[in-house]
Amino acid sequence: MPITFDSQQNIFHLKNDYISYIIGIEKGKYITHRYFGKSLTSYHGSNELQFIDRGFATNPIPDERTFSLNALPLETSTQGNGDHRIPNYQIRNQEGFTITDFTYKEHRIYEGKRELEGLPYLRKDNTTSLEIVLEDERQTIQMILTYNLYENDAVLTRNARFINSGNQAIFLENAGSLLVDFPRWDLDMVTLNGSHTNEANLHRQPLHPGIQKIESSRGTSSPQHQPFLALANRETTEFSGEVFAFHFVYSGNFVAQVEVEQYGSSRVQIGIQPDTFEWKLDSGQNFQTPEVVINYSDQGFNQMSQNFHKIYQKNLIPHSFTDKARPILLNTWEANYFDLSEESLVQQAELASKLGIELFVLDDGWFGERNDDTSSLGDWQVNPAKLPNGIAHLAEKIHQLNMQFGLWFEPEMVSKNSDLFRKHPDWALQVPGYHLTEGRQQLVLDLSRVEVQNYLIDVLSGYLATGKIDYVKWDMNRHLTEVGNQTLPSDQQKELYHRYVLGLYRILKTVTERYPYVLFENCSSGGGRFDPGMMAYMPQTWTSDNSDALCRSVIQYGYSYLYPPVMMGAHVSDIPNHQVGRNTPLDTRGWIAMSGNFGFELDITKQTTENLQRITEQISWYKEHRELIQFGDFYRIQAPSETGATAWLFKNQEEALLVYSNGLARPAVPVQYLQTKFLDENAIYQDSTTKKYYSGSELNHAGILVPRIKGDFEVIAYHWKKTEISNK
Template sequence: MEIIYQEKEKRFHLRNDSISYIFQVEKDKYLQHCYFGPALTSYHQSNPPQFIDRGFNTNPISSERTFSLNTLPLETSTQGSLDYRIANYQFLNQAGNSVTAFEYESYRIYDGKPRLSELPTLRGSKAKTLEIVLIDSIQQLKMILHYSIFTDSSAITRSVTFENLSNTAIYLENAGSLMLDLPRCDYDLVTLNGAHTNEANITRQKLHPGIQRIDSNRGTSSPQHQPFLALANWNTTENSGEVMAFHLIYSGNFIAQVEVEQYGTSRVQMGINPDTFSWKLDPKAIFQTPEAVMVYSTTGFNGMSQTFHHLYQEHLVPKTWQKKERPILLNTWEGNYFDFTETDLLNQADKAKELGIELFVLDDGWFGQRNDDTKALGDWFENTTKIPSKITGLAEKIHEKGLQFGLWFEPEMISKESLLFNKHPEWALQVPNYPLTQGRQQLVLDFSKEAVQDFIIDMLTGYLQTGKIDYIKWDMNRHLTEVGNLTLPQDQQQEIAHRYVLGLYRILQTLTTKFPEVLFENCSSGGGRFDPGMMAYMPQTWTSDNSDALCRTRIQSGYSYLYPPIMMGAHVSDVPNHQVGRITPLKTRGLIAMSGNFGYELAINQQSETTLSEIKKQIQFYKKHRQLLQFGDFYRLLLPTETAACAWLFKNEDEALVVYFHGLAQPAQKANYLKTYYLDHDALYQEVNSQAVFSGAELNHAGLLIPRIKGDFETCYFHFKKITSTKTV
């Protein structure tokens, strides 16, 4: 890994063993992008931009009509002159003008990677960083472009710092984190789209002229669009071909877009959504954008996923949880909803312990007058009618049974029917003279206010400092409306959406630093805020409120583009399924849930003895394979469709597990051979159940016969132990 500056060419080359990223200073002012792709040992510009005198081009040097920023591949956009493509930043000054003129000034290269102020970021002990300083000398503005490259990853991170060096305030109206100009436009655009209970659908379409954009203006990253896009060659598959992927480490309103411009080039841009953003940059003030991650793969979408998985597990999630096994849990929600007593809970805990479950989680309904979802959010004191022993006493009783104890909170919300709202109505997000719009009969607390942040920190600290709570499920069940408050002046109201996210990060940073041994699970009605910003504090996310096994094959496959299975909460629930009404076999529900972060969410005391016996065997199976399932490399062998099969592979140096989901049963079933692709080519593997021995090469290329399966939504698995290398046989 190194970052090279070639003085004569004024060229920067970031490279490691797998990738290179190259740009140079043009005309002593502008940053011209040159290359992003597989590692190059040297670069001498065999691919220079083509300079042509084109109609309607503007020319910064009037005598050079072939040189125009309209067409030059750039590292950052210009504004108000010279470049008409989508912008990565925009200022508005006191005179009402938006023109800037940033020019290259200097650079700095250093070991490591800095933490970003107030924002989550990848850790960078195995990284090198390049900073490029650009100055607008007319308005006294500074822009710093940050690039970091890792020793062991096909990834580069990007972010931008804006600084006002003048004595006059200016407004930053677009704060992009990343921009990349590419010489081609014949890519497929890949995104993850969806809805509540139908998250992370893989969408692939050809780029076309104009702007293709996904975004969120909901206050969160949202279940509708993951803050991610990828560009792939038309022939790229799961196992082969080139992919460039871009992911934003941010939990609020974002934009990710690609413009195909008139001469066949593409511009990728990603950052905070400018539609809901403005920031007053006072004299000498600094604004830092969120960090964006760029990944390059030459081995298809699974290669892309491997990079993201290892990068996030090693450099993003809290260090305490990087290699720490996650417990098997029982969550009370679907089994009880709001209807329970302390005696009921303790009886369930007894049954959970008998089955081998390790963590008992009390979900919604334990506090205030919370007997349904219409009231009491914000009143975070125990309902002693339901729990006479209070939370501390209940937790002690759960611990005495040999289980860990977890508790549900929805800290960002407030009910109009609550003691907290009666005391602090000004703490809800609101705009003067407009009604307070409710969602799920609740409002959103204004996390841009430090007093609100402190209230949540103090409340949760009160519970956590007892040492009785091992796990927190942090929920967030509605999006933001009336994003304003009664405190900030008029010209700063557009800052509130971003200030909200910064306030959330401050709370999470404070709590996870104070209580590093507490396992926090991120949730927003499932995957409503499943993003790398949250993963920096909470190492796992409740993937979707939809726990149906067929739906989960699609949802978990989609999220696996970016996140390893250990980050995806996945539960076995009752049938008929509470979300879609489907009945699937318990074996299938178990294997699909084991392919994520495993748990149960059902009425445990209402199950038959046959069901309980099978659950106990599932738990024994999972514990036996937990290291492989939680920390092994994960690959998609078959992507699911609405009705068809799905297959996943987990592997490490010693063993592999193939999980095969059959989908809907079909007549006249054809012979089905599943290629494993990723096993060690030179090794021999023994399938544990049949005792048959195959080489990795044979399984990878000839495939594995899937037995004939009758019945809808059935599953099977194959467990392989590596026994030797074919080179020694």
């Protein structure tokens, strides 16, 4: 059994071929963290706990002055009785007291995994689960810590559930999902930070005494901070050393933090951001927290990424798209913006079909009076002046060109200048008496309200039920303000941020289950809500509104720490680039976009004959090698330098693709050889361009020469295929 309980030692051992996670029960009451790391054949307590009579310590057992909760390595915090480190939960009762005494009651070990009601989660394939039940007997409250071990992966998940079995309501002021105390602090904290159009910048800093944290209180996971942190040994590199990584499967406000405390341990805590949260639990009710994915690597950050890529592709995204190749698309946004007509769209589609494009996506501007971004969100009726024959007719014409048809929506938003807002002004998030803050002259619909959820489900279903729409781009272009409504009582208003996310998940679950073969692309001004919670419903995300090739090489590189390239929408756009004004070669734009989920976002009717020929060649090449890029293993070979030079590798059993981007050209560049590291050592590979032969071992260790490059923003790609020639 992958999870065992040793009643003599009071030890739980969660174990597979890759990892061990060990939990203890101390004094028959307190749940302690004993080990997380490389798989152990067995465990007998060699790293025993140390008990010291420390000054200023409080002691739950008066006669044992060496026993203090404030120095014990725990799996959940305590509240009000001696653990003064950052908490994983906080409960307030009717009397206003905020003390609890949760102690071990029982546990359950079982095959499979319990569903998390209303929340996304990793599927239960090949899992074994442990539930540890803790109880505060005085208030009759239970806290259940659940661990799900994936038997074939270096991954487990963790969540918490709170059950009020008492006679009075209680208030959850903090409902964290994960807490674990590491008995060391000589580690680096790694996060992905950024902003709109500059997402997923890698940041690494040594842990220091005190609290270091990232968080979002914007209503979404945000482009500012990915809901992820990792702890790595100081000497850990891309390819060697230990990494302990944590990723929150949630799309709203979050906190991820580490506290290095007085005796040198490091407490990791992740959960819903508590400053914008509270939840009233009446008698008999329960609250389920989202889950955290826990990932271990002893082979550096690249192996950490392999673990995330594999588990997300296999156990997170919708079943229908686990192994389904993604189509090459043309999106109308940067070509047309709001200037749409059926004639011009069909003209673009006819040319796109000749080029080999497989999916035509109509972006913003097709509905209501939407001639700019100041009106009509919420009025999801086609604009007859632009599309006199309707969406279904346009979709049919696209299908006749042997392409799929996609449509843009921004369902969560409403314009003040819209029929929907005039009819239902109370449907927008608002606080009575306060001004409604606008972003892009739009407001946010209150997705906590069932009638709003049902309206959006009906709108989307009305289009998708026609069977004419193959793809939906779901956008979300502003954060939440005035988070209040007039339907909840005053003591539940702080529930709204979380209720919003639950409402979003209900809409997504309902629509994607009704139409499982429609490809949904997640977007929030690019990467503003690129998180595992959204990926459970939408198998790909528009990675960033910044489509500049140089910027994208860095952004996609950062996101690759967590997500495989098939989940990252990447488009060839026009030059000068619309976000930064840079001119980059078409080949460069192509190779960067082909390193993700490939598409185009430009007016193809205005391209030169030479450019159209090159685009045709890019499309043809990508189709031939799509399986390699979308479903092969992905490896980062060279991190982005100060000049933007970077390299990455795709590999499967038969072929490999090495992409090198030079960024800004430099004089007197040192001789450089790129080592592929992961090719089959015993195979011979042939270069598809030069037809030269190389052994896998020489490419891995001697490397391939990077030729001298004159000029900025150039890309060199090396493609090799295995041959039958013997490696002797």
